[in-house]
Amino acid sequence: MMKKLLVSVRKLVEFVMMGGSIDSRFTGSNVMQEGTRTHQRLQASRGDNYEKEVYLSIQIQIDDFELHIEGRCDGVYRNEKQVIIEEIKTTARDLNSVTEEDYKTYWAQLKMYAYIYCLKNGLDHITVHMVYAKRENEDEKTFEKHYELRELTMFVEEIAKEYLSFQKQLWKLKQARTESISKLKFPYDTYRTGQRDLAKAVYKTIREEKRVFAKAATGIGKTIATIFPSVISLQEGKQEKIMYLTAKTVTKMVAEDSFRLLIENGLEIKVVTVTAKEKICFQEETICQKEFCPFADGYYDRLKEGIKDILDNERLMDRKIIELYAKKHQLCPFEFSLDLAMFADVVICDYNYFFDPKVRLQRWGDFHKEAILLIDEAHNLVDRSREMLSASLSKSVFLQVSREIKGLDRELYLKLKAVNDTMLKWKKELLKTNEFVFDDKPPLLIEVLEEAVEACEQWLLRNPSGMAHQEILEAYFAGQDFLRIAKVYNNRYKTIVTIYKSEVTVKLACMDSSAAIMDSTSKAVATVFFSATLHPLGYFQTVLGGEEHDYYISINTPFHQDQIKVYAKNISTKYQDRQNSIQPIAEAIREVFHSEKGNFLVFFPSYEYLSLVFEAYEKFAVEDSIETLVQQPVMTETERELFLDRFNPDRKGTFIAFAVLGGIFSEGIDLKGDRLNGVGIIGVGLPRLSLERNVMKEHFQKQGQNGFDFAYVYPGMNKVQQAGGRLIRSEQDTGFLLLVDDRYFYPKYRELLPPEWQNFKRK
Structure with a gap:
């Protein structure tokens, strides 16, 4: 039977051609928006013979696999003499320093589009343009190449074969998983009192793609009672992945032990635990740049081999195992765990990787829609989610950084000082109280903060290191977090201002995170909130975003x-x-x-x-x-x-x-x-x-x-x-x-x- 795989042009070439180093240097927050605006500006200037955002797709058969590749090239020129495929890439680099040999992944993407276009339109040769454009101005630089179809065919076949070699490995793992699940039995001789009821409720919730609130008393074995039916459910519907979300290290370890038990009983599954960067980093100081960290330098050159190696040899990839393979392949253990999670069946991680708008990972966005969420000790999510969705700003941060920058950049100094001065007005005008509350977000503060954050961003782009860099970076991220929450501020928020001595703190405080939790969990296939202490259940259903059609179950203690x-x-x-x-x-x-x-x-x-x-x-x-x-x-x-x-x-x-x-x-x-x-x-x-x-x-x-x-x-x-x-x-x-x-x-x-x-x- 033909096995079908769907992949975008971009993801295909990024995987096969991956290379380079991890670089956490400042890039600014508006890179994507600026890139989009630059694309639109250039596309609008191309004239009548230009078609933008052209959809291209093709099926390639290799052995018993059918690879469906699709994507949109930025533009196509057509006239009587030639066809030109164009790809536009924005950059902050000096265009004079960009060469034709740079960015092999970009060229691979362009060649894929050229090949598909030639094949679909009966062409035996084609011209391509790689356009590099500055984000902050209208400068651009174009490289032109000509390709014969024969040359493009050889390139695409090579790319497709390498991609499929890894996909075949994943396919074998998936088949082994399916076969092992079909034989898997509950790992104990009997169910504890209430344990079977919980397992049934979880299984029913997943099959019907709903949410369940499970109050299950200590001692019934909640962890295995939620994990086992979730594993059984894999591939019975559209669910392909389990995300086990926890609040504490110790509960991560309990989840690992449950999966370890199932693996010992024959389950073929890939489980990855994500450990916080500051805990797992090999270096004394966490600076993710090649100049400071050998595990960041050339990370992507070694990543593929590391992923293949660990997937071939391990099933439960906890902190110890990830560190072992990270050292073997000289990889950053934190980034390695995040990249491994893309190919794992189960991800065990903290709540914040799914719920926190400041932390959650874009690279995982695609598999949220095929994931089962198991939220352990769900009572902890109430306060944790409120804090994730709140943001604070301290006057002292902006006072200090304005002093640091005063002699270096007067324009930036004045904008940072404006934030400090705005907060200082509250201290001067409201002398009778040290705390007060607003229903609305503070418009004047937001206005001056937007200007200060924009000025910080431009300064940081011009000054990637040096005097006052760290202080400005701190102020920038504090301001960014505050503005991010200000954009979603609604009637579930209050603005709380606290004055203590010379300090003024402004907090956009989330009072009720239920709507955000509901929105996030709605993206998953099914969600299981479970804890021994979801009592009173009505309270937790309210504050965790429950709805009338959600399921709930309460199981009393099995003990005498x-x-x-x-x-x-x-x-x-x-x-x-x-x-x-x-x-x-x-x-x-x-x-x-x-x-x-x-x-x-x-x-x-x-x-x-x-x-x-x-x-x-x-x-x-x-x-x-x-x-x-x-x-x-x-x-x-x-x-x-x-x-x-x-x-x-x-x-x-x-x-x-x-x-x-x-x-x-x-x-x-x-x-x-x-x-x-x-x-x-x-x-x-x-x-x-x-x-x-x-x-x-x-x-x-x-x-x-x-x-x-x-x-x-x-x-x-x-x-x-x-x-x-x-x-x-x-x-x-x-x-x-x-x-x-x-x-x-x-x-x-x-x-x-x-x-x-x-x-x-x-x-």
Whole structure:
């Protein structure tokens, strides 16, 4: 059977002819728009015998493959004497420095168009023009060549064969995947209680190309229950790829373990994990230029071989494997992972690669429409997405950079100073308050910022390095982010101005990111939002962009009630009562935890509160020979691992670790068996009172919701559920949970606890 492949002329030649280095030097934000305008200007000037944007296509058969190649050349001249195919390329380079030998990929693209045109129109020779045009003026430079059809045929056949050699490799991998999926069985002998229901719901959601909100209690095995049906679904519809989106490193590792288990059970699949650039970079300083990094220098010359090698030999390409092959082929590991993702069946990555308008990758845009989205710990996406869709501007950045540039470029200095002066007016005019809110975006600031950003861009293009370059670059990107959000600013936003001493900060704050989440997920085949704490479900459906026709499923814990004992202590931890609560809480920790042997975790709503209580409690620990450990505000990955290693299952005495609600140890960690015997939760996790949270409260109140619950209560109680969920992780785990706050005795808060916690005993 003939295997059909569709590829654009551009992608075909870019893959076959790829070469050169990674270069992250500044290029400006309007390159694409300026390029389009330059194309349109030149095309409009060509005269009556010129046809622009000519669609060309051809089918080439090689062995049992039919390669369909298509594209649009920029223009075709036709007259009685000759036909000329034209390709226009814009450049910032000095045209005098551009030679005929430059840009082999451009010439390959032009030759492909020339070949297709000759074949379609019965020509045995043709003329081509490669036109280089300046973006900032009307200068242009043209190279002319003449080709015989015979010469073009040999070139195209060579290009097509090389492209197909790689596509054959991908085709074999795809066939192996399909065959292995047909034989794949659930990797455990039985499903846990609720696990089969979740797997069925995910499978149905994908088949019907919908969204599902899945609240599935800790312990049912959510990760494998979402991954397994997604894998089974591959190629049953238009879905071809799985994007597993996470918020934390530890949940990435859980996903990797699930795919590893399926691979060990015979699944032939290619899984790529994307690790943040700053974590995976081989260099001490992340400068992606060939002059500074040997892994950037000549990257594209070596990339094809690296991709072929790793795809031939690996299935699960986690950080360790990517680093191994990156070093072998001298490739930037971060860019290597992004390029590998184009050919993988599964991509495991952070939320931001899909949702963040500042980060999400254009190179992945094509496969969003064929992807299944699995959004792990989806409760985290609420605040993360709001921050992704917000932008802040600080006066000090523009004050500092204006001072740096003052003696170098007066015009730029004045435009940067105008941004500083505009923000300074708020400080001078509004002396009675340090914070205030606007419904609308600030038009005057946006006006002067647009001029400053444009001036910065032109300066950076003229000055690729040197004095004040880094400061201007910082101001430029801060301004760009602000203007980008200003363009999408609507009634879901507020402008919040904060004044502290000499600093003025303006934030375009997204109050509600639900519409943006809905828009992004609508581009995928299907979306699965899942978490143990999507409760109350109505709240999460609202803030995550749910619609009436979406599915939802709620699965209670599979564990027995007698595996966990829940106690509550009636101590007020409200902010105004905190000082009086410190000693009672310290005594409660001593009373409850010192009477037990094993490993315990006590969570606090803030570092400040934790420190105050620990200071009062520490003497009890010394008196009773209790081993303690305190989470630090900033911890490296190694320090985090050492923290968790202290939870020794063979401990003979008592060990108590103190950590923060909503922090790195309150979700995603798996301390099974006797590694964790009890958990204490101080407070109800409500976010600290702030202007932004209060504005959010008012926003949702106007939408007909309970604004205080949406802004404070639900996010807080979600942290409580997550922290308490660290305790019982398997059918064998047992332990106790201590809830300390008088609000747990109120029906409103009690009902937001998991059902198995609600019948707690008073301590």
